[in-house]
Amino acid sequence: MKSYDVCExxxxxRLMERPTPKPTGTEVLLxxxxxxxxxxxxxxxxxxxxxxxxxxxxxxxRGVKLPLTMGHENVGExxxxxxxxxxxxxxxxxLVHPWLGCGECAVxxxxxxxxxxxxxxxxxxxxxxxxxxxxxxxxxxxxxxxxLPPERAAPLACSGITTYGALKKVGSSLQEEPxxxxxxxxxGLMCLSLHxxxxxxxxxxxxxxxxxxxxxxxxxAQATIDPSAADAAxxxxxxxxxxxxxxxxxxxxxxxxQLALDSLVKGGKLIIVGLFGGDITVxxxxxPLRAITIQGSYVxxxxxxxxxxxxxRRKGVPDLPVGTRPLAAxxxxxxxxxxxxxxxxxxLTP
Ligand SMILES: [Zn+2]
Ligand SMILES: [Zn+2]
Numbered sequence: 460m461k462s463y464d465v466c467e468x469x470x471x472x473r474l475m476e477r478p479t480p481k482p483t484g485t486e487v488l489l490x491x492x493x494x495x496x497x498x499x500x501x502x503x504x505x506x507x508x509x510x511x512x513x514x515x516x517x518x519x520x521r522g523v524k525l526p527l528t529m530g531h532e533n534v535g536e537x538x539x540x541x542x543x544x545x546x547x548x549x550x551x552x553x554l555v556h557p558w559l560g561c562g563e564c565a566v567x568x569x570x571x572x573x574x575x576x577x578x579x580x581x582x583x584x585x586x587x588x589x590x591x592x593x594x595x596x597x598x599x600x601x602x603x604x605x606x607l608p609p610e611r612a613a614p615l616a617c618s619g620i621t622t623y624g625a626l627k628k629v630g631s632s633l634q635e636e637p638x639x640x641x642x643x644x645x646x647g648l649m650c651l652s653l654h655x656x657x658x659x660x661x662x663x664x665x666x667x668x669x670x671x672x673x674x675x676x677x678x679x680a681q682a683t684i685d686p687s688a689a690d691a692a693x694x695x696x697x698x699x700x701x702x703x704x705x706x707x708x709x710x711x712x713x714x715x716x717q718l719a720l721d722s723l724v725k726g727g728k729l730i731i732v733g734l735f736g737g738d739i740t741v742x743x744x745x746x747p748l749r750a751i752t753i754q755g756s757y758v759x760x761x762x763x764x765x766x767x768x769x770x771x772r773r774k775g776v777p778d779l780p781v782g783t784r785p786l787a788a789x790x791x792x793x794x795x796x797x798x799x800x801x802x803x804x805x806x807l808t809p
C-alpha cells in the first residue's frame with residue numbers, strides 16, 4: 460500500500476510503500492475513497508500547539524510518533540474483514556469515526572472514547588487516511604453513509620462531529636437566541652450548516668477575512684463581523700441585542716477568546732474549539748458576578764457520531780464548498796490550507 464507520511468515535523472510528507480495489512484480479529488480494511496484535509500493536521504504536521512508566552516506543547520510529548528500517516532476524516536470501501544468483524548461486508552462504503560480510545564477503561568465503557576487517557580485516534584496516534592488503504596480495529600467505528608457523496612461525508616468525521624459537539628453544548632438557548640461563531644473556515648461553514656439543521660435561531664459569524672465573511676453570509680449567517688474593528692465586541696453585543704448567550708470560538712487565539720469574553724451576556728457561555736493557541740487572563744470575580752461558563756469542546760463520542768449522521772440523513776448533508784485533490788497533491792493541499800486560501804474543505808480522493 461501507499462501512504463504519504465510525516466517523517467519530520469514541518470517537512471513535506473513523503474511517499475511510503477509497505478505491505479497492505481491483512482485484517483485479523485475484529486479489524487476491517489478499507490480502500491480510502493475520500494480523506495479530508497483538516498486544519499488540525501497543520502498542528503500535527505508542525506508538531507506543536509502554541510500555549511502562549513512563547514511556550515509550545517509538543518505533540519511527541521503527547522504520544523504522537525513519526526513517521527505518521529495523517530488523515531482523520533475518512534470514507535472508505537470495505538475490501539477485507541477479520542474473522543470476528545461483524546456487521547460489515549466487502550463493498551460497504553463507510554465513514555470512519557477516528558476518535559478511538561483503548562476501548563476497555565471506564566471512560567471508554569461509558570462511551571466517551573474521545574476522552575480516553577490512552578487515545579488511539581486515527582491519523583493522530585495510528586495510521587490515517589492519507590493513503591490508499593486504512594486499517595480500522597473494530598466495525599463499531601464504521602458508519603453507513605447511505606447515498607451521501609463520499610467527499611461530502613468525509614468532513615463529518617472531524618469538522619462535523621466537532622461542530623455538532625460544540626453546538627450541543629450551547630443548550631436550550633440554541634433555538635431561542637442567536638449564536639456567535641468565530642471563524643468562517645471549513646469548521647465555521649460546517650457549524651453554520653449544522654446550526655441551521657438543529658433548528659438554531661440565527662448565527663452571527665466573526666472572521667477577519669472579508670472573503671470568508673462573504674462565504675458565511677451566503678451560507679446563511681444573519682450578520683458577519685470583522686474582529687479587527689475596534690468596536691467588534693460592541694457590534695456583537697448590538698447584533699445579539701444585549702450580549703451573546705453562546706459564543707463558539709473555532710479559532711481559539713488570545714484575541715478571539717478575549718473578544719468572546721467581552722461579548723458574553725450575564726449567564727453566557729464560551730465554548731472553545733479552535734487550537735490556534737495563546738493564553739488569557741480572566742479576573743476571577745467575573746465568573747460568579749457574570750455567571751459565565753468557559754468550556755472546551757473536543758470532537759465527539761460514537762453516540763454523537765450516530766446522532767450527527769441521523770441529523771444529516773433527515774436534513775441533508777452540510778452544503779459547505781468541497782474541493783477535491785488527488786492523494787499525490789497532499790503537500791500542495793496542506794500548503795493551501797496553511798496559507799488560508801481554502802474556502803470550505805479540501806478532500807483527497809486516492
Ligand atoms: Zn479507554
Ligand atoms: Zn480534524
